[in-house]
Every structure is written in structure tokens, then in C-alpha cells.
Amino acid sequence: MSETHQAQETYAQLRERAELLDAKDELAAKRGEFVLDDTVYLDGNSLGALPANVEARVADVITREWGKLRIRSWEESGWWTAPERIGDRLAPLLGAAPGQVVVADSTSVNVFKALVAAVRIARGDAPDPGPDPARDEIVVDATTFPTDGYIAASAARLTGCRLIPAVPADVPGVLGPRTAAVLLNHADYRSGRLHDLPGLTASVHAVGALVVWDLCHTAGALPIGLDEHGVDLAVGCTYKYLNGGPGSPAYLYVRKEHQPRFDSPLPGWNSHAEPFGMRAEYKPADDAVRGRVGTPDILSLLAFDAALNVWEGVSAAAVRAKSLALTDFFLECVAAYVPEGRVESITPAAHAERGSQIALRCPDAAGVMKRLIERGVVGDYRAPDVLRFGFTPLYVSFADAERAARVLADTLADTLEEAPEEAPEGL
Amino acid sequence: MSETHQAQETYAQLRERAELLDAKDELAAKRGEFVLDDTVYLDGNSLGALPANVEARVADVITREWGKLRIRSWEESGWWTAPERIGDRLAPLLGAAPGQVVVADSTSVNVFKALVAAVRIARGDAPDPGPDPARDEIVVDATTFPTDGYIAASAARLTGCRLIPAVPADVPGVLGPRTAAVLLNHADYRSGRLHDLPGLTASVHAVGALVVWDLCHTAGALPIGLDEHGVDLAVGCTYKYLNGGPGSPAYLYVRKEHQPRFDSPLPGWNSHAEPFGMRAEYKPADDAVRGRVGTPDILSLLAFDAALNVWEGVSAAAVRAKSLALTDFFLECVAAYVPEGRVESITPAAHAERGSQIALRCPDAAGVMKRLIERGVVGDYRAPDVLRFGFTPLYVSFADAERAARVLADTLADTLEEAPEEAPEGL
Known part of the structure; x- marks a missing residue:
């Protein structure tokens, strides 16, 4: 099996997994209560998305x-x-x-x-x-x-x-x-x-x-x-x-x-x-x-x-369960798509030590985040070398997590040879 | 000339004065930039009225x-x-x-x-x-x-x-x-x-x-x-x-x-x-x-x-000139309409010592302010005995000042014998 073939199979498997996880997600309907677009918004740990009733x-x-x-x-x-x-x-x-x-x-x-x-x-x-x-x-x-x-x-x-x-x-x-x-x-x-x-x-x-x-x-x-x-x-x-x-x-x-x-x-x-x-x-x-x-x-x-x-009708336990499932799945997708050693997660793997964001360290983080945002995946950057991705369980889907990892992998592949650039920083 | 006749003449004179002053008011057009109604709003020293563009x-x-x-x-x-x-x-x-x-x-x-x-x-x-x-x-x-x-x-x-x-x-x-x-x-x-x-x-x-x-x-x-x-x-x-x-x-x-x-x-x-x-x-x-x-x-x-x-286009000097003219005129109307000794102004008469509000002391101030508000003149009350009337030059007219004094006189006449009541207090 060629490398390309294998990669396509991985994509297909993870996308199918994302679909299944989203289908079973008891918080999925909450997404409709927010104003969202086709951006993957993973910066809700900085500024939450707009609830539609505000x-x-x-x-x-x-x-x-x-x-x-x-x-x-x-x-x-x-x-x-x-x-x-x-x-x-x-x-x-x-x-x-x-x-x-x-x-x-x-x-x-x-x-x-x-x-x-x-x-x-x-x-x-x-x-x-x-x-x-x-x-x-x-x-x-x-x-x-x-x-x-x-x-x-x-x-x-x-x-x-x-x-x-x-x-x-x-x-x-x-x-x-x-x-x-x-x-x-x-x-x-x-x-x-x-x-x-x-x-x-x-x-x-x-x-x-x-x-x-x-x-x-x-x-x-x-x-x-x-x-x-x-x-x-x-x-x-x-x-x-x-x-x-x-x-x-x-x-x-x-x-x-x-x-x-x-x-x-x-x-x-x-x-x-x-x-x-x-x-x-x-x-x-x-x-x-x-x-x-x-x-x-x-x-x-x-x-x-x-x-x-x-x-309304949301329990903190349900939010936590989805948050951990989302960050687990994102890390799994990153591991599958991004060549080993290209990024390093500084977020603990143990659930008891993990909040609701994943922080990945990579040498040209500012430039990488800028390109991610251009490609519709919004996280933020923290000096000197950290990409932050926040997962808000009320409106982030498993499909979002898969897409973010995939775009990250593509972006890293494209920018391997380029010089670091300034990226906007979130709050 | 009967007392009633004299009073009617005073009303007519002061209302005419108010009209003339409003006609000459270079800030008069600013009133149209606020959301106002037929209330006389003299509580802008507590919460300013809503500018229409907000x-x-x-x-x-x-x-x-x-x-x-x-x-x-x-x-x-x-x-x-x-x-x-x-x-x-x-x-x-x-x-x-x-x-x-x-x-x-x-x-x-x-x-x-x-x-x-x-x-x-x-x-x-x-x-x-x-x-x-x-x-x-x-x-x-x-x-x-x-x-x-x-x-x-x-x-x-x-x-x-x-x-x-x-x-x-x-x-x-x-x-x-x-x-x-x-x-x-x-x-x-x-x-x-x-x-x-x-x-x-x-x-x-x-x-x-x-x-x-x-x-x-x-x-x-x-x-x-x-x-x-x-x-x-x-x-x-x-x-x-x-x-x-x-x-x-x-x-x-x-x-x-x-x-x-x-x-x-x-x-x-x-x-x-x-x-x-x-x-x-x-x-x-x-x-x-x-x-x-x-x-x-x-x-x-x-x-x-x-x-x-x-x-835009407003000078602080023009605002000050109108503010003093408004408070002067209000005091003049109060003196004309309200029987002597019924209220006492604790705001200095000297322009150099006067801000943009008039504070009148009267024994049943809380009850009086409640009735003023019911009658469409909104000021506020400060314990224990002060009626406050704020004059915002951008949207208060001389007609407002005259009407406020007149409604105050009517209210005081009606409530001479009544017991004090609680009134809402402004900020």
C-alpha cells in the first residue's frame, strides 16, 4: 500500500469517527444557539463565540x-x-x-x-x-x-x-x-x-x-x-x-x-x-x-x-466528558496527520491534568498560526513557540477537531522551509 | 387684578420667555440626536439620555x-x-x-x-x-x-x-x-x-x-x-x-x-x-x-x-452658557410659581459656584419627587430632604425648565397636607 493510499485511508477513518462521535453527541444541538460560520473556531478559551440571543x-x-x-x-x-x-x-x-x-x-x-x-x-x-x-x-x-x-x-x-x-x-x-x-x-x-x-x-x-x-x-x-x-x-x-x-x-x-x-x-x-x-x-x-x-x-x-x-439543560459533567473526548480526538488526529517530532504537546495526556485546551509547541508557531487562521482554523499563539487550541464543548464538533488537525498538518508541510512570521495573538 | 389672573399672566410671560430662549438656543438642534419623549428629563446628572446612534x-x-x-x-x-x-x-x-x-x-x-x-x-x-x-x-x-x-x-x-x-x-x-x-x-x-x-x-x-x-x-x-x-x-x-x-x-x-x-x-x-x-x-x-x-x-x-x-461641533463654553441660563431660568420660574418658603435652594446663586443642577430642599421631598415623576417631570431625591434637578444642555430646553417648575408648584400645592412617601432614588 502506498503512503498516499495509507494517508487517505487514515483520513477516511478519522472523518468517519468524527461523524459517529458528532452523531452521538448529546450537546450537538447547542451549536445552533451560537452564531458560527464555516471557520473552525478553537479560540473560545480566549473569546467565546456569540450566543444568538444576545x-x-x-x-x-x-x-x-x-x-x-x-x-x-x-x-x-x-x-x-x-x-x-x-x-x-x-x-x-x-x-x-x-x-x-x-x-x-x-x-x-x-x-x-x-x-x-x-x-x-x-x-x-x-x-x-x-x-x-x-x-x-x-x-x-x-x-x-x-x-x-x-x-x-x-x-x-x-x-x-x-x-x-x-x-x-x-x-x-x-x-x-x-x-x-x-x-x-x-x-x-x-x-x-x-x-x-x-x-x-x-x-x-x-x-x-x-x-x-x-x-x-x-x-x-x-x-x-x-x-x-x-x-x-x-x-x-x-x-x-x-x-x-x-x-x-x-x-x-x-x-x-x-x-x-x-x-x-x-x-x-x-x-x-x-x-x-x-x-x-x-x-x-x-x-x-x-x-x-x-x-x-x-x-x-x-x-x-x-x-x-x-x-439551560446542560450539566457540567456532560461538558467535561465532551471536552475530554474532543481533546483526546484532536490529539489522536494530530498524531495521525502530523509527522512525529514536528509538534510537541505540552498539555498533559492524563485527563486529571488536562483543561479544555491543547497547546502544541513548534519552532515557527507565530507563522504557523497565521497560516492556520488564513485557512479557516482559528486558534492563537503564545510567545515564544506555543499554538493554543481551545475546545468549547457547547459549539465545537468532532468534525472541527479532525479538520483542525488536518489543516495543521497541511500547513506544517507547506511551511517547513519558510521563515517565522508575526501572527495575531489572542487574549 | 385677581390672584388667579395674575398667576395666569405670570405663566404666559414665562412660557413666552421660554419660547424665545429656545428659539435663540444654538444647541437646540442637538436635542434631535437623543431618544426623548414628552417627559421632562432632569436626571441626566444621574443617567444621561440615550443618544440615537448608540x-x-x-x-x-x-x-x-x-x-x-x-x-x-x-x-x-x-x-x-x-x-x-x-x-x-x-x-x-x-x-x-x-x-x-x-x-x-x-x-x-x-x-x-x-x-x-x-x-x-x-x-x-x-x-x-x-x-x-x-x-x-x-x-x-x-x-x-x-x-x-x-x-x-x-x-x-x-x-x-x-x-x-x-x-x-x-x-x-x-x-x-x-x-x-x-x-x-x-x-x-x-x-x-x-x-x-x-x-x-x-x-x-x-x-x-x-x-x-x-x-x-x-x-x-x-x-x-x-x-x-x-x-x-x-x-x-x-x-x-x-x-x-x-x-x-x-x-x-x-x-x-x-x-x-x-x-x-x-x-x-x-x-x-x-x-x-x-x-x-x-x-x-x-x-x-x-x-x-x-x-x-x-x-x-x-x-x-x-x-x-x-x-461634534459643540464647545464647552456654549454648553456652560446654556447650562447657566437654564438653571437661572428654572430658579426664576420656581420663584414665580412656588409660594415663598415652601422650598429652599441649596445650590449657590453665584454662577462661579454653580454646577449644572439645582437642589431644592423641602420637608416631604421623597413623596414630592414620586409625584413629580408620575406627572412626567423626572428628577431624583437624595435623603433626607433634597430634590435634585439636573440640566443637560444638549437636550434640556427652556420649555422643559418652565414646565418642571410649574409641575413642581402644582405638586407642592396638592401634597401640602399629605404624608411623606418613599420615592425612587437615582444614581
Whole structure:
């Protein structure tokens, strides 16, 4: 059998497999709830695709709620309470009971609130920075998305803490009686590696510290179990697997039992017990509302609210099962189509260590991604040499995964001899 | 002449005056660029009316930029640079040259960035909180909008400063060699009193401290002159006189000469010199971009961008002239229609001390405002006894002002004997 013949047979087999997998996919109908085209969109780990119902909802917010009701909408259209109401809608996807999540501000700003508040809770009544407090260390994932590291450094500086960067595997080893708070990512934004949220949370608690989890790269792609695993605080964006739209507001989870001691470094009138009392003295609201600050960004917030409709009837377990099947199948197709050694997956093979993206390392990654995009396969590139492919189970099909691998193989074959080029980078 | 006859003559005269003033109003045509109805909308100092072009622009952002281009829009649709590009569009209304304003985050969050950064600049290289730094006092307007006070207290706590509240008139008296930064409101949100921005700025500079101005209640209603008056830092919302929509992102002005030393307590990847370098070390951008933090809220931001179109061909001087004429005329109508002593204006009569709202005190203000709204005159209420009427020169007419005063007089006459009721409160 010739090589070409063998390759054609492999193509045929994998395409047939993709068809079978798509036919059995219980989430397949969800694809129809998104605005998609013939592009293979594997960048939903950066910006989720547009849910079809968002446009009409936002038009109504603009023309009726803002245009006609104007100021009355803060009460009559429920704008004022939207951050906590939408937080409660999101909560099941995070494994959180109601009353613990607000949607507002950016992830960076929420990391700051959570980390400073965590340090204060860990220290009890000690003032910050305070004279030589017992707990004066913040541990941060050394491989973190950069913003988290910058914000952790700022929180440490302002609370008089020392910042200790450590890769997640080394975190248990650096914890001790001086640890106040630990900031970790549930999944690595580059490699797609999933970290052990229950185990690391338990390690942090064992030394009497608090943990803040950044869920940007997992919420909406797999079950989180915040309540179940005793997570103290968590943050995340809503524009990746949650499809809230570009720069849609982030969320902040404050565990029920910590709420009375959640002492925000960003206290605003929106987190006041009586916001319209307009009092000079700050008295925080009793519940998750104390995680709010300023006036919520209504257009973006209600776009995200509409985007949450696609989760109706979807279980986090079903999403996770499809996510793993998709990434397994993509890796299988890549192995079949791409000559050995041409790319290297830095995403763990073990399911327990894999999020919902596959990261492939190759020497001319920027140029390769540019050509992939030209050929209708949209992933993104992370310096210096990583191709990222995100798999959103609600709208990515097995046929997409097969086609992406095939186009990747063709692209790599065509560009073997060419020089690297700049490619657009995703978020 | 009977009392009724006299009253009818007064009505006729004032309505005729209103007609003449509207006929001569050079901004009159701007009203057609907003979505309005037969309501007299005097709450634009809380939530500006909807500019007619916003809906189509946001629909395009959703369907084309997000829906079709998806991740490519961060570059191709200019999303990534929108905060500084739109900041530059806003800058002329603030009296600022380009390259000093970014639009992002809430006012509260920007107050925090500005105030902590101001303290750091005033202290030079001293660490915060640092051992007994020379400058350890933050002065804050004691009559400020509550959020500013809460954030100032948090900034003081985190930088090891003492917080000194003072009413604006007393501010020069509390300044001294220990003053690091001063947070002031350009106009009082309750009374509508305009404070002396050039004079107070000079007083703060005389002791070597920095001033942060909150422009929420003035930008879009009168000339600000940030560059001209040497203001160090300024913040403000975009949803009042700037009509950006509910919770649209706020702005942050960092004077050119301070930018190299602007050391943000909220350093994010968006303010990095090389955001896609994804470096663990934070290196701030050279310019106003260092005022950014997290991913900008694109839908709300671009709605505001569209809302800025209504300023085409409008000078801040013309807006100010009409604003003063409107509030003068409203006060004149109130004096003519409302029995003496029934309401008391707490807004200064002197033009130099008046913003663009009139605040009337009356004992049953909550109930009165509820009835005004039922009768088509929308202002708002501030506890315990203030009726607020905001005059947005771009869409409020002199006929509106006359009608509002007349309906107020009728309402007060009808409700003389009734008990106070709860009224909706604006933002």
C-alpha cells in the first residue's frame, strides 16, 4: 500500500469517527444557539463565540430599558441587583450555592479584592501592614497569567507581605505558618495543564492560610466544585468558555463563612449595607454584595446574562466528558496527520491534568498560526513557540477537531522551509 | 387684578420667555440626536439620555465585530487600544491634550488608582507604607460622594496615611508639609455647588502635594481645564452629562509630567509596556496606558464611543452658557410659581459656584419627587430632604425648565397636607 493510499485511508477513518462521535453527541444541538460560520473556531478559551440571543437582549436594554425607562431601570429593570442576581445564575457552573458570587469589574480588579481580603482574614484583627504580623507571605503561581502576578505583587506591597512565587507542584513545600494567602490558577493559560484544586486547597488550609483560585480557564469547561472543596475565594472572567462577550465583567466568589470578615480594599457605595443612605461611614453589606465596588457596567453585564441562557439543560459533567473526548480526538488526529517530532504537546495526556485546551509547541508557531487562521482554523499563539487550541464543548464538533488537525498538518508541510512570521495573538 | 389672573399672566410671560430662549438656543438642534419623549428629563446628572446612534453601533459591535470577526477584533476592530483612543476623544471636553486619558473601570476603582499613585508620587521613592514617611496625610472632601470617601479611607489604610476629612472651604487650612494627596469633587453631588478647581489645585501644589479631582458632576456640563490649571490626576464617570449609558466605563486622567512616576496599585497586563510578551516582570507602559488594568469592557466602552458623537461641533463654553441660563431660568420660574418658603435652594446663586443642577430642599421631598415623576417631570431625591434637578444642555430646553417648575408648584400645592412617601432614588 502506498503512503498516499495509507494517508487517505487514515483520513477516511478519522472523518468517519468524527461523524459517529458528532452523531452521538448529546450537546450537538447547542451549536445552533451560537452564531458560527464555516471557520473552525478553537479560540473560545480566549473569546467565546456569540450566543444568538444576545443581540436582541442588548437591543432591548438599550432602546427600552435605557432609552425609555432611563433612570427608573435601576429599580424597575433590576439593574441595581444585577451583579448578585447574575452571580446566582452563574453559581451552579462553579459548584456554588446562591449568595456567594457577584459579577462585576475585571478579573484583575477582583484578584486584588480577593487577595487583600484573604490576607486580612488570615491575619485576624491585625492591622495591615502592621508591625511584623505573624502571617506575612503571599504565595503565587510562578507560571500564572501575568496580571495575577502583578496584582499579587501589588497586594503584597500594600499589605506588607513578602511575595513567594512557586510553580504549583512546589506550592505545598513553600507553605508554612507565615503564609497568609495563596493565589493559584485552576488551569495554566499556556499549557492547558489542570491543577489539583481539591488537593492544593487542602494543603493551604492545613497551614491556616486562605486560597484564591483563578478560574478563567476552567469555568464553563469542567465542574469546579467551589463549595464542595472548601475554596475560600475565587475569581474568573466570563468571556472565555462562558461566552459573555469581549471584556464582559468578571466574577468574585466569597465563601459564605468568610463573608462577615471579607474586608475589601475597594469598598464602594455598591457594597454598602445601605447604598442610598449616602453615609460617610462605610458599613458593608452582609453578603456577597460586599464584593461589589462601583456602578455595574449594565450593557456588558446583561449581555452576559443573556449568554448564560445557553447553559439551560446542560450539566457540567456532560461538558467535561465532551471536552475530554474532543481533546483526546484532536490529539489522536494530530498524531495521525502530523509527522512525529514536528509538534510537541505540552498539555498533559492524563485527563486529571488536562483543561479544555491543547497547546502544541513548534519552532515557527507565530507563522504557523497565521497560516492556520488564513485557512479557516482559528486558534492563537503564545510567545515564544506555543499554538493554543481551545475546545468549547457547547459549539465545537468532532468534525472541527479532525479538520483542525488536518489543516495543521497541511500547513506544517507547506511551511517547513519558510521563515517565522508575526501572527495575531489572542487574549 | 385677581390672584388667579395674575398667576395666569405670570405663566404666559414665562412660557413666552421660554419660547424665545429656545428659539435663540444654538444647541437646540442637538436635542434631535437623543431618544426623548414628552417627559421632562432632569436626571441626566444621574443617567444621561440615550443618544440615537448608540443602538446601531452596539448592534454592529455584537453582530459583526464579536459575532463574525470574533478574536480578530481585538486588533482589526481596534478593541485593544479603545481605552486610550476613546480617552483622546473625551480629552477636549476635559481640557486635556491627547495621551493623558484612558476610559476603563468604574469611578471608584479609578479613584483608588489615582489616590494611591498620588501618594506615591508625593513621597518620591519612599516605600509604602514605609517607616514614618514625611508625607502621611490624605485630605478628602468631607461632603464627598460616599464612594470617594470609602476609597480614600482604604487608600490611607494601605499606604499608612492618616485620613483628614474637610469641607472644601476648609481644605486650604488643613494642608501642610505632611499632606501627600487631596481628593476633591468638582461639584457637590447633593447641592450642586461648584468648587474652585484652579484655586484649590494651587493651594494643594503650594504645600507640595498632589490633587485628584472627581469630575463626575461637571464633565460634559462645563469647561474643566485640566491641563490649564495644572491638575495632577482626575477621574469621572461617563454616564451622566456624557451620556455613555448605564454603568459605562469611567476615565482616568494622568498629567503628562506625572506619567513616568505613576505607580499604580492595580498593575495589569493591559498597562504593561508589552502586554503580549506575557512576562512575569511588570514593566508599565510609558504613557496614559499605565492607568489601565484588566481587559476593557468592549460593549459598554464602544457604546460610550458612539455617544461621544453628539459633541461634534459643540464647545464647552456654549454648553456652560446654556447650562447657566437654564438653571437661572428654572430658579426664576420656581420663584414665580412656588409660594415663598415652601422650598429652599441649596445650590449657590453665584454662577462661579454653580454646577449644572439645582437642589431644592423641602420637608416631604421623597413623596414630592414620586409625584413629580408620575406627572412626567423626572428628577431624583437624595435623603433626607433634597430634590435634585439636573440640566443637560444638549437636550434640556427652556420649555422643559418652565414646565418642571410649574409641575413642581402644582405638586407642592396638592401634597401640602399629605404624608411623606418613599420615592425612587437615582444614581
